[in-house]
Amino acid sequence: MSPLLEVEDLKVAFTRRGEPDSVAVDGVGFDVQPGEIVGLVGESGCGKSVTSLAIMRLLPERGNRVTGSIRMDGDDLLALSDSAMRERRGKDLSMIFQDPLSSLNPVISVGLQVTEVLTRHRGMKKDAARREAADLLDRVGIPDPRRRLDSYPHQLSGGMRQRALIAIALACTPRLLIADEPTTALDVTIQAQILDLLKQLVAETGTALVMITHDLGVVAGLCDRVNVLYGGRIVERAERHELFRTPRHPYTHGLLGSIPRLDGPPGEELAAIRGSVNDNLPWTDACAFAPRCPRKLDACTAGTPPVTENGRLLRCINPVEAS
Amino acid sequence: MSEPSAPGPLLEVEDLAVHFPITQGILVNRTVGHVYAVDGVSLTIEKGETYGLVGESGCGKSTLGRAILKLTEPTRGSVRFDGRDIAGLRGEELRRARRRFQMVFQDPMSSLDPRQSVESLLQEGMKAHGLTGGHARLQELMDAVGLPKGALRRYPHEFSGGQRQRIGIARALCVDPDLIVADEPVSALDVSVQAQVLNLLSRLQAELGLTYLVIAHDLAVVRHVSDRVGVMYLGGLVEEAPAGDLYTDPQHPYTRALMSAVPLPDPEIEDRRERILLTGDLPSPAAPPSGCRFHTRCPWKQPDRCASERPELRQLDGAAAGHRVACHHAEAIRDGRIQPHKVEATAIDDAAGMPVGAPEHAASVNEILGR
Numbered sequence: 001m002s003p004l005l006e007v008e009d010l011k012v013a014f015t016r017r018g019e020p021d022s023v024a025v026d027g028v029g030f031d032v033q034p035g036e037i038v039g040l041v042g043e044s045g046c047g048k049s050v051t052s053l054a055i056m057r058l059l060p061e062r063g064n065r066v067t068g069s070i071r072m073d074g075d076d077l078l079a080l081s082d083s084a085m086r087e088r089r090g091k092d093l094s095m096i097f098q099d100p101l102s103s104l105n106p107v108i109s110v111g112l113q114v115t116e117v118l119t120r121h122r123g124m125k126k127d128a129a130r131r132e133a134a135d136l137l138d139r140v141g142i143p144d145p146r147r148r149l150d151s152y153p154h155q156l157s158g159g160m161r162q163r164a165l166i167a168i169a170l171a172c173t174p175r176l177l178i179a180d181e182p183t184t185a186l187d188v189t190i191q192a193q194i195l196d197l198l199k200q201l202v203a204e205t206g207t208a209l210v211m212i213t214h215d216l217g218v219v220a221g222l223c224d225r226v227n228v229l230y231g232g233r234i235v236e237r238a239e240r241h242e243l244f245r246t247p248r249h250p251y252t253h254g255l256l257g258s259i260p261r262l263d264g265p266p267g268e269e270l271a272a273i274r275g276s277v278n279d280n281l282p283w284t285d286a287c288a289f290a291p292r293c294p295r296k297l298d299a300c301t302a303g304t305p306p307v308t309e310n311g312r313l314l315r316c317i318n319p320v321e322a323s
Numbered sequence: 324m325s326e327p328s329a330p331g332p333l334l335e336v337e338d339l340a341v342h343f344p345i346t347q348g349i350l351v352n353r354t355v356g357h358v359y360a361v362d363g364v365s366l367t368i369e370k371g372e373t374y375g376l377v378g379e380s381g382c383g384k385s386t387l388g389r390a391i392l393k394l395t396e397p398t399r400g401s402v403r404f405d406g407r408d409i410a411g412l413r414g415e416e417l418r419r420a421r422r423r424f425q426m427v428f429q430d431p432m433s434s435l436d437p438r439q440s441v442e443s444l445l446q447e448g449m450k451a452h453g454l455t456g457g458h459a460r461l462q463e464l465m466d467a468v469g470l471p472k473g474a475l476r477r478y479p480h481e482f483s484g485g486q487r488q489r490i491g492i493a494r495a496l497c498v499d500p501d502l503i504v505a506d507e508p509v510s511a512l513d514v515s516v517q518a519q520v521l522n523l524l525s526r527l528q529a530e531l532g533l534t535y536l537v538i539a540h541d542l543a544v545v546r547h548v549s550d551r552v553g554v555m556y557l558g559g560l561v562e563e564a565p566a567g568d569l570y571t572d573p574q575h576p577y578t579r580a581l582m583s584a585v586p587l588p589d590p591e592i593e594d595r596r597e598r599i600l601l602t603g604d605l606p607s608p609a610a611p612p613s614g615c616r617f618h619t620r621c622p623w624k625q626p627d628r629c630a631s632e633r634p635e636l637r638q639l640d641g642a643a644a645g646h647r648v649a650c651h652h653a654e655a656i657r658d659g660r661i662q663p664h665k666v667e668a669t670a671i672d673d674a675a676g677m678p679v680g681a682p683e684h685a686a687s688v689n690e691i692l693g694r
Contacts, residue, residue, distance in 0.1 A: 043513040143603070143667075157604040187379035187540065189601045192584035196600055214514065217586030221593030240590045258518030260547030262585050263592070266566040267525070267547065272518035276483045292515075 003031035004208050005055070005093075005176055010068035012050050012059065021065070024050040026232035026283055029068075034175065037202060037209045039223035039240075041216060043255075045277050047232040048212045052178045055210075056095050057085050072176070091121045094169040098181040100161035104153040110137075110164050111149025117171040136167040141197060159190035166197065173205050180212045195222060216259060220244055228252045231280050231288035238312035248312065248319040250295045287316070295320065331406060333502060333534050334368040334391070339400035341383070341390045345609060358609045360386040362558035363400075365636075368502075373528065373535040375549030375566070377542050377581075381605055383558040388504045388538045392424055393417060405501070422452045425495035429507035431487035435479040441490055442475040445497045452498050461497075467530075468493045469523060485516035489523065496527070504536045509544060521548055542585050546570065551645060554578050557608055557616040560636060564646040574639060574648040574657060576623045602666045615651070622663035623656050 012025040025047040032038045040048045053059050054066050057077060070077040072092065077085065097103040105113060114133040118124045124132060130149065137145035140163040153161055162182060169177055179198065183191035199222060202209050211223055219226050219240070226243050228236045228251065236249035247253040257271030275292040282288070283304055290300040295318045307315050341361040346352035361383040368374045376384045389395040391402055393409060402410045404424060412420055428434040435444060445461055465474050468489040479487055488508065495503050508524070509517040525548060527533060539545045545552055546566050554562045554575065562575040573579045580599040587593060601620050606612055612619045618629040628634075628651045636647040639654055655661045 043515065159604055187605075188542065189379065189580055189584045190604070191586075192598055193600055193602075195586075196598065215586065216514075216588040220588045220590045221586055221596075244588060244590050255514060256588055258515050259588055260518075260521065260543045261589075262543045262546060262570055262582065262587060264547075266549070269522055269525070270518040270547070272522055273515035274519070276485055276516055277513070278483050 004034045004036075004072065005032040005210075006069075006071040007031065007051075007055065008069045008071070010051065010054060010070065011066070012047070012054050013065045015063055015065055024232055025054065027068070028229070028232070028234055030227050030234065030237065032176065032208050032210060035202070035206045035208055036225070037211060037223045039219040039226040040210065040212045040229060041214065041219055041226060042229035043214055043277065045231075046229040048229050049180055051229075052095065052180050052210065052212050055178060056089065056093065058095075090117055090169075090174070091172045092174055093176040093178065094172070094174045095178040095180065096162070096165050096169050096182045098184050100158065100165045100185070101153060103165060104161060106153050108152075109149065110151050110153060110156070114149070114164070114168050114171060117168055121172045133167075133171075136171055137164065140164070140167045140170075140201075141193070142167075158186055159193060162186060162190075162194055163197070166194075166201070170201060170205065170207070174207060176208050176210070177202075178210045178212070181214070182211075183218065184213070184215070191218075198222075216244075216255060228255075231277070231283060233283060233288070233315065234313060235289070235315045236313060242312060246320075246322045248314055248322060249316050250293045250318075250320060251289050253320045254292075254294070332367040333370045333372075333405055334366075334536070335401075335403040336367070336391060337365045337401045337403075339364050339387065339390055339402065340398045341386050341395055342398045356609055359558050359611055360608055361390060361397075362611070364555075364558075364560055366553055366560065366563070368534060368536060370501075370534055371528075371532055372551065373537060373549045375545035375552040376536065376538045376555060377540065377545040377552060378555035379540060379581075379605060381557075381608060382555040383608065384538045384540075384555050385506050387555070388426075388506050388536060391536070392421075392426055392504055394426070419452070422498045423500050424502040424504065425498065425500040427488075427491050427495050427503060427505040427508050430511050431484070431491040432479065434491060435487065435494070437479055440476055440478055441493075444479075444490070445475075445494055448494060449497050454498060464493045464497055467496070467527065469519075483516075484512050485519055488512060488520050492520075492523065492527070496531070500533070502534045502536065504538070506538045507540070508537065510539060510541065517544070524548060542581060554581065557606065557611050559616060559633075560649065561617065562648045563636060565643055568643045568646050572642070572646070574642070574646070574653045575617075575650050576621045576656065576663075577617050578648075580622075599663070615649075620666060622666055623652060623661050624664075624666070625652055625661065627651075 008029045010025055010028045013021040013023045015021050028051055040051060042048050055070050059066065066078060111130065111133055114136060115129040118129040118132055133149060134145045137148055142148050142160055142163050156164065183194050186194060195218065213219060223240050226238060226240055227234045228249065230251050236252050247256055254273040258273055260270060273292050279291040280288045281290055285303060286301040287305045290296050297318050299317055305315050305317050307313060339361060340363055342357040342359055344354040345356045345358060347355050364387055378384045386395060390397045397410060401408055409420055442461060461475055470486060470489050482490065509520050512520060528535060537545060537548050546569060549566045552564060552566050552569050553560050556577050562578045570582060573582050580601045583599045599622065603620055606619055614630040614632050615634050618624050634649040634651050636649045638647050652661055
């Protein structure tokens with residue numbers, strides 16, 4: 001099966017006159033199979049959101065340089081004209097953001113925001129679009145959908161807003177959905193509802209999902225394959241069970257050790273990762289994680305660590321043993 | 324610590340309530356209703372213990388923490404700190420008493436003055452309480468919270484998020500308090516840094532014999548740091564248990580749902596796990612449901628008492644000491660005599676019983692108050 005989306009050597013650098021470029025995404029490559037759920041995991045500043053914005057071509061026009069290729073159906077999304085990309089956005093690939101209140105227009109009713117997509121991409125008439133919109137809201141679990149069409153975003157709760165946003169994103173049954181921290185702003189019981197909904201919709205419609213999150217717990221129950229990002233590069237990629245059973249990269253290993261677990265012994269000292277992302281070294285002549293790494297060797301700061309791909313991708317010269 | 328303290332628990336909160344008025348009007352503000360942010364909470368915290376308060380946004384946990392420290396005026400109830408009622412303290416007396424209970428806030432960037440160096444930040448509090456803040460003492464504090472030597476001369480913006488939170492902790496520690504109320508101390512931090520701060524908090528407790536009240540929305544974090552955990556829902560405690568028992572033996576339906584909703588970083592467990600998915604959203608604290616606050620969303624709701632009578636915290640037969648639950652049917656649920664049923668999500672809205680001007684689904688008290 002050929003992949004639905006192929007990202008290759010994606011680089012995003014933010015440029016500013018008179019200052020060196022700051023590289024947010026540094027050669028990220030991954031693919032997504034049709035119907036697959038792929039996770040991009042990492043902490044703030046690792047480049048996961050910038051990657052998703054680059055795929056959607058939503059980065060500002062000025063002040064950044066995007067190189068590499070993002071192929072979907074054989075076309076390079078980066079080479080498409082603006083109007084061709086606009087045609088695809090919402091129809092072939094769509095996105096859900098973290099904060100639903102700022103991604104919905106506050107002065108337009110929810111109904112109009114859903115029907116807009118249907119009339120624009122599916123050429124529906126007003127009445128048919130309204131009926132379809134009510135159906136969509138119903139499918140994402142919004143009670144009393146007909147009346148909700150006339151509500152404004154501020155009249156909905158956070159969970160309901162996120163559902164409305166999912167309804168808009170799925171209105172044209174896109175083949176790829178990118179969800180950027182869709183549950184981070186929500187309470188944990190609402191998060192469970194939304195994740196359950198996403199899982200169910202993905203299974204029903206066959207939409208592939210790229211899940212971007214900082215929460216390893218969310219990934220564990222949802223994704224088929226997981227990419228762990230650090231400092232703008234993928235440091236480890238594996239199938240979900242493999243990754244959690246035997247995390248090989250010291251960063252993945254450390255991340256799992258630093259999460260207090262609900263089912264673990266309370267009060268035990270956590271195996272924290274020392275330092276912070278401010279200590280990162282540039283990837284060009286070292287491993288960025290080396291200053292924080294408990295398994296650091298002299299060779300780690302002597303050059304860029306090579307990538308090995310053997311069932312799982314690994315960017316480390318001294319990985320944790322697979323026990 | 325240095326002070327001789329009375330025997331008995333360090334903090335006793337009894338029937339504490341905080342009701343915020345909802346006002347309307349241009350020239351004259353009329354009160355048209357109340358937000359029942361905290362509505363009758365009683366708890367005790369022993370010396371040297373960590374008490375964790377957990378709940379979702381809008382449940383009143385932060386307001387409760389602030390009311391205990393008298394940063395918010397309670398509507399009714401008493402707060403006894405080390406045997407002395409502090410709810411009635413005013414002015415200078417209150418200011419002096421505050422040395423012994425300090426707070427660590429969620430966002431260290433907005434709780435630290437950006438124009439003061441760390442040294443001056445720390446000394447301000449010490450001077451206010453007449454403590455001599457010699458350089459050696461400050462240096463010692465920096466060591467204790469794991470900050471580098473030169474940190475004292477630097478300004479808050481020069482630090483990373485985790486380091487700023489360490490400054491926030493040092494600021495609380497500098498006046499030698501007995502009780503520290505930490506409101507979401509790690510939720511603004513990345514996971515790897517979060518673990519460092521949690522480890523620091525428990526190390527400081529062991530070294531200095533501190534008592535903590537930790538308020539957070541993350542159940543795993545609260546359970547990890549706490550000896551006892553209180554679960555709040557819509558302004559009231561629904562369950563209180565030793566940290567270990569909460570996961571193995573959750574008794575309140577809300578606690579069960581909350582537990583099952585927390586994702587675990589383990590695919591094997593995740594694949595097998597049964598989720599209790601709650602339908603709908605938190606009702607508005609301006610118009611809390613009658614009887615048991617949770618009955619509108621409870622999958623175990625029974626027709627008899629749930630909607631009419633508010634349950635008190637009580638201990639079940641055979642439950643661990645100190646494990647209390649506020650549910651009429653907790654025994655029947657535990658023994659499986661009542662089976663969960665499906666709850667239809669209701670569109671909670673419309674003016675029925677709702678003060679005008681309050682959002683239908685308020686995600687937080689602040690939203691209702693519009694600030």
